[in-house]
Amino acid sequence: MLALGALVGLLVACALPAREQPGALRAEVVARLGPPTATIALPSGERLLYSELPAGFAAYNLDFDASGRLVRNEQVLTQQRFENLPIGTWTRADLQNTFGMPLRVEQVARFDGDIWTYRFRQNSDLRQAHVHLDRQGVVRQVLFTDELPNFHNARD
Structure with a gap:
C-alpha cells in the first residue's frame, strides 16, 4: 500500500503545467493535468489557465493555436x-x-x-x-x- 501511495505521489509530481512543452496537443495536456481553472478564447486559439491560488503562488497560461497545439506556456504571477x-x-x-x-x-x-x-x-x-x-x-x-x-x- 505504501508503494502505491509513493507511485501516485510520483505521478502527480510529474503532471505540472510548467513541464508542458510547445507542440503538445491540448487533449494530451488536459489528460495529464486535469481540467483547467479557466478556459479563455483567444483570437487564434484557446488559453487554458491553471492556477495554484489560493494556496499556491503560480498561475500558468497554456496557449494553444487553432489546431490545438501548445504554442506558449508562461507562469504569469510574477x-x-x-x-x-x-x-x-x-x-x-x-x-x-x-x-x-x-x-x-x-x-x-x-x-x-x-x-x-x-x-x-x-x-x-x-x-x-x-x-x-x-x-x-x-x-x-x-x-x-x-x-x-x-x-x-x-x-x-
Whole structure:
C-alpha cells in the first residue's frame, strides 16, 4: 500500500503545467493535468489557465493555436508582469483572462473600487500584488507588499 501511495505521489509530481512543452496537443495536456481553472478564447486559439491560488503562488497560461497545439506556456504571477500592467486600459476581464481570479477582493475607504490581491514568489520571497480597479473595472494602480508568515499558530 505504501508503494502505491509513493507511485501516485510520483505521478502527480510529474503532471505540472510548467513541464508542458510547445507542440503538445491540448487533449494530451488536459489528460495529464486535469481540467483547467479557466478556459479563455483567444483570437487564434484557446488559453487554458491553471492556477495554484489560493494556496499556491503560480498561475500558468497554456496557449494553444487553432489546431490545438501548445504554442506558449508562461507562469504569469510574477513581479514583472504586475509591474507592467497597462494602467488605465486593462480591465477586470483582462486580469481574469491572464491571472485568473485573485486570492481575495477587498475595498478600502480611500479608494473607490475593488482591490484584487494576487500572491506570488519573487525569488524566495512571498509577495502580494494589490491591483486597484475603479468602479468601471479599469486598472488604476498596482501596489506590492511582502506576505507575512502566519504566526497565530506558532503558540499551539
